[in-house]
Amino acid sequence: MPTAVPYHRESDSESDSGSEGPEAPSHDYAHRDDSPDSVQELDPIEFPDYFLEHNGRLFHSSLTAPYPLPVDTPEQERLNALNTLVKHMIGARYTTEGPVPQILAQEPDKRKQALDICHGTGKWVMEMAENFPHVLFTGVDIVPIATRYPLPNVTFEVGDIIEEFRWSDSAFDFVHARDIALSVRDYRTILPDVARVLRSGGVFFSGEWELKARHQLDSRQPAGGAFDDPCPLSRRFFQVVNAALESRGILTDVSHISGYLHDTGDFHHIQSSSMFIPVGGWHDDPRLADLGAKLLFVQTRFADSIKPLLRQMGNSEDFIERLTSDFVNEIGSVVGIVAAFHYVYAIRM
């Protein structure tokens, strides 16, 4: 696979019947000074090379990337739902509060640049590009599943983040990485490249969902004491999922990313936070109940998307069906289950 392939098309708007409608904006990429000769524009005819079909689901075709989830329409719907969910959770922190709007603020004689690693369907990039039209956004993903008609200040590329990033040192003011933990075996391996492509004073944002079932009463249980677990089937589900991911070499604990950033010695002002979101619409607060309903959809879809990995690990169809349907029934009926989203901001030294 070429290192990086922009897959927007400047000249095929009339002949191309992409799913995002007939209107393709015109582009001017002449200002990009970070486009080495190795970058080629991807002809849509080549798109199938990036996908592999197995048992009715579509995956990336890389032989080396460990990412285990499908990348097809049901999974893209899950990613879009997650994007909406996170926007409701921390949207203002992307656009009006904290270090991100500050670092992306317009400055005379300076073209700001932002990179989204593992952009997925590209919704976040497109929304940010609309909010910050003076900033150039680049998204990179192992499959071309974002719109082929991005805004003029957006480039989507195909590339593998396990390989060395193609961008030059200090190329970006902001690097965003959300829900990428299953895309790499060890999160720490991408941090030298993240640090390298960020300019001094630039911002790195990491946001990851924990693969773990929690209950709001967990902290009230006596340590070491026996208790009636309100969500044993969800805990069992995540235990099996984590074991499967680990046997594929993927480290799944996302609670240490701020520590990893600290260990690089390349960042300062590392601020980490966690949000606990209800799973299901059980919360009294209508806003949290709404977020919970969205998260219930996302986790139900996840149960379906993780089945291929569980099959690859040699589990029987009966076992997988029981494990996933028990999980889905439990999160859809038990009051008090929550999921954690850990996020970190760090400033490049």
Ligand SMILES: C[S@@+](CC[C@H](N)C(=O)[O-])C[C@H]1O[C@@H](n2cnc3c(N)ncnc32)[C@H](O)[C@@H]1O
């Ligand atoms: C869980 S999705 C998250 C997408 C997006 N960041 C979001 O928050 O909506 C993970 C994405 O990583 C991509 N991916 C997986 N392995 C990758 C790799 N080695 N290099 C680049 N992208 C990868 C997948 O194709 C998928 O789109």
